[in-house]
Amino acid sequence: MSQEVLIEAIDLTMGWGDNILQKDASFTIERGDIFIILGGSGCGKSTMMRYLVGLETPMAGRVLYADGSEARLGVGRPRFGVMFQSGALLGSMTVGENVALPLSSWTDLPPEAIDAIVEAKLGLVGLAGTESKLPSELSGGMKKRAAIARAMALEPELIFLDEPSAGLDPVSAAELDDLIIGLNDSLGLTVVMVTHDLDSIFKVGKTCIMLDKASRSIIARGDPRKLRDESKDPRVRTFFNRQPAEQAP
Amino acid sequence: MSTPPAPLADQDPTSRPFRIEHQPAERGHRIVFSGRLSFAEAEPLWNELREALKRYKRRDRLDLDMGKVEWLDGGAMALLAHFRSELYRRGGRAEFVNASESIQEVIKIYSGDQAVQRRKKRVAKSAVEQVGEAAYSLVTEVQLMLAFLGQTLVALWAVVKDPKSANWRELPYNCERTGADAVPIVLLINFLVGLVMAFQASVQLKRFGAQILVADLIGISVTRELGPLMTAIVVTGRSGAAFAAELGSMKVNEEVDALRTMGLGTTRYLVFPRLFALMIVMPLLSVFADVVGILGGLVVAVTALDLAPVAYWNEIHKAVKVWDVGSGLIKSVLFAIAIAGIACQQGLTTEGGAEGVGRRTTGAVVSTLFTLIMIDSLFTIFFRLVGK
Numbered sequence: 001m002s003q004e005v006l007i008e009a010i011d012l013t014m015g016w017g018d019n020i021l022q023k024d025a026s027f028t029i030e031r032g033d034i035f036i037i038l039g040g041s042g043c044g045k046s047t048m049m050r051y052l053v054g055l056e057t058p059m060a061g062r063v064l065y066a067d068g069s070e071a072r073l074g075v076g077r078p079r080f081g082v083m084f085q086s087g088a089l090l091g092s093m094t095v096g097e098n099v100a101l102p103l104s105s106w107t108d109l110p111p112e113a114i115d116a117i118v119e120a121k122l123g124l125v126g127l128a129g130t131e132s133k134l135p136s137e138l139s140g141g142m143k144k145r146a147a148i149a150r151a152m153a154l155e156p157e158l159i160f161l162d163e164p165s166a167g168l169d170p171v172s173a174a175e176l177d178d179l180i181i182g183l184n185d186s187l188g189l190t191v192v193m194v195t196h197d198l199d200s201i202f203k204v205g206k207t208c209i210m211l212d213k214a215s216r217s218i219i220a221r222g223d224p225r226k227l228r229d230e231s232k233d234p235r236v237r238t239f240f241n242r243q244p245a246e247q248a249p
Numbered sequence: 250m251s252t253p254p255a256p257l258a259d260q261d262p263t264s265r266p267f268r269i270e271h272q273p274a275e276r277g278h279r280i281v282f283s284g285r286l287s288f289a290e291a292e293p294l295w296n297e298l299r300e301a302l303k304r305y306k307r308r309d310r311l312d313l314d315m316g317k318v319e320w321l322d323g324g325a326m327a328l329l330a331h332f333r334s335e336l337y338r339r340g341g342r343a344e345f346v347n348a349s350e351s352i353q354e355v356i357k358i359y360s361g362d363q364a365v366q367r368r369k370k371r372v373a374k375s376a377v378e379q380v381g382e383a384a385y386s387l388v389t390e391v392q393l394m395l396a397f398l399g400q401t402l403v404a405l406w407a408v409v410k411d412p413k414s415a416n417w418r419e420l421p422y423n424c425e426r427t428g429a430d431a432v433p434i435v436l437l438i439n440f441l442v443g444l445v446m447a448f449q450a451s452v453q454l455k456r457f458g459a460q461i462l463v464a465d466l467i468g469i470s471v472t473r474e475l476g477p478l479m480t481a482i483v484v485t486g487r488s489g490a491a492f493a494a495e496l497g498s499m500k501v502n503e504e505v506d507a508l509r510t511m512g513l514g515t516t517r518y519l520v521f522p523r524l525f526a527l528m529i530v531m532p533l534l535s536v537f538a539d540v541v542g543i544l545g546g547l548v549v550a551v552t553a554l555d556l557a558p559v560a561y562w563n564e565i566h567k568a569v570k571v572w573d574v575g576s577g578l579i580k581s582v583l584f585a586i587a588i589a590g591i592a593c594q595q596g597l598t599t600e601g602g603a604e605g606v607g608r609r610t611t612g613a614v615v616s617t618l619f620t621l622i623m624i625d626s627l628f629t630i631f632f633r634l635v636g637k
Contacts (some may be wrong), residue, residue: 127588
């Protein structure tokens with residue numbers, strides 16, 4: 001492969017107890033990619049992201065990072081940023097304090113420098129001037145943007161986004177898509193995104209894997225536009241063409 | 250189809266806007282529905298369908314003739330679909346027939362044109378299964394507690410090695426809300442406890458002319474037992490419940506996960522500021538509790554037992570030893586560890602939504618109260634054994 005692999009999932013089996021969500025999933029995520037994990041509801045997209053960031057321990061298989069280490073969260077400067085579906089901003093802190101948290105925890109920057117970075121990051125996601133607001137004062141879309149600013153505070157090379165456009169109006173969702181494309185193009189940020197928003201998938205996705213609930217496996221991988229136009233798998237075609245299961249073209 | 254009919258006030262079958270007739274058919278039977286079947290008529294429709302179920306034997310074949318139906322809404326169709334499923338469940342067969350295009354659409358939406366899926370029978374759990382589940386749940390809880398204890402000890406060692414790694418910024422805030430904010434209620438409760446105890450004792454002591462011993466009783470029992478224990482109970486209700494609910498909400502809102510992905514260990518970032526804050530404020534609150542408890546006794550001594558305040562104070566000085574206060578303070582630190590530890594552990598193991606937060610908060614308070622009494626009892630026995 002010409003591109004450097006940032007994350008490699010090897011025979012990853014995820015689930016709990018007797019419930020297996022995905023079995024023996026293997027794939028790689030390359031530097032500079034916008035990698036989409038997609039599939040229908042309940043197939044394990046968000047759970048897959050939790051395994052990739054190390055929040056969960058695989059039932060079998062491994063998730064390896066570029067340096068060969070296994071995905072496991074510990075105490076220390078994080079190697080990537082994560083935006084959760086709800087934003088997961090700390091409710092007791094202002095938006096500015098939320099974005100400043102990783103900076104004050106893992107750098108020796110003076111408070112003035114941290115404030116400057118916070119201001120810049122919030123400006124980047126279109127939230128300039130919201131530093132002193134509490135998360136409860138923000139709309140759903142603003143919370144997600146603030147969470148992206150927090151995820152990017154430490155200039156990670158990789159960012160995980162869980163359903164960034166879910167629950168957003170079309171304009172906000174499109175703006176978020178543009179932001180993701182901009183970050184990828186201009187900063188070379190690698191993006192791993194969980195979504196089933198077709199507009200978003202076709203607009204920002206470079207590579208994707210499609211998870212299937214029934215077969216508990218990856219049923220398609222590659223460029224989402226190509227899969228939409230060329231896939232012969234009825235499950236893939238019904239998903240990309242937004243059709244009920246029994247009406248595959 | 251036109252607008253839905255208005256519900257009828259009376260239940261006279263002849264005045265109903267629908268009719269159900271049972272007729273023999275070539276193969277089996279035919280039920281002819283006619284008129285307007287709407288949700289407004291759900292109750293009489295349900296009753297008639299229940300009666301109809303009793304008319305047919307197992308393995309009967311039925312045609313549900315919808316040819317004369319003028320109106321069918323979702324509520325009525327849901328009952329008809331259930332009726333059809335019941336017939337299937339009893340081994341019979343039933344199909345909707347002769348429906349007009351618009352009626353057929355409604356039938357289709359409610360899957361009335363599809364094969365009936367056999368529902369799995371719900372089997373009640375046996376007593377053995379329930380006991381097994383309860384035992385498994387208990388083992389899981391113990392595992393979670395041990396895991397939390399292990400994580401706490403590992404994180405504590407890491408903080409001892411690198412004190413800067415703890416989240417000290419949150420400590421003053423937590424001291425204020427668990428300590429300073431609790432002072433009024435702690436003072437009031439302990440003053441009343443001293444007062445009530447002295448009142449109860451005063452009647453007996455008067456009979457023996459031993460009024461002065463009220464100072465000994467109040468002084469020793471408040472400093473050794475009641476001051477720290479009542480304070481711990483108040484702090485459990487205030488701060489323990491707050492910790493569990495707060496961390497539980499953070500857990501279900503993915504804030505705890507977000508902290509973990511930022512490389513901030515939950516024990517160091519969330520547990521230690523609360524634990525250390527309680528370890529600092531609980532002994533201080535206990536001292537306040539001791540003082541006001543003794544003051545409560547003084548009020549009774551002066552007003553009900555006619556003792557001079559000086560005599561009461563002198564007797565307190567004679568009766569209460571440094572160890573009495575000290576042992577109470579030692580216990581208060583252990584109480585603080587129990588309150589913060591259990592509350593944080595319960596909060597951080599919350600699953601589900603608001604209901605999970607409520608369950609864990611209740612669990613935290615109940616478990617803590619039980620643990621406080623256990624610790625107090627063990628200490629009392631231990632001090633007695635070692636002659637203190």
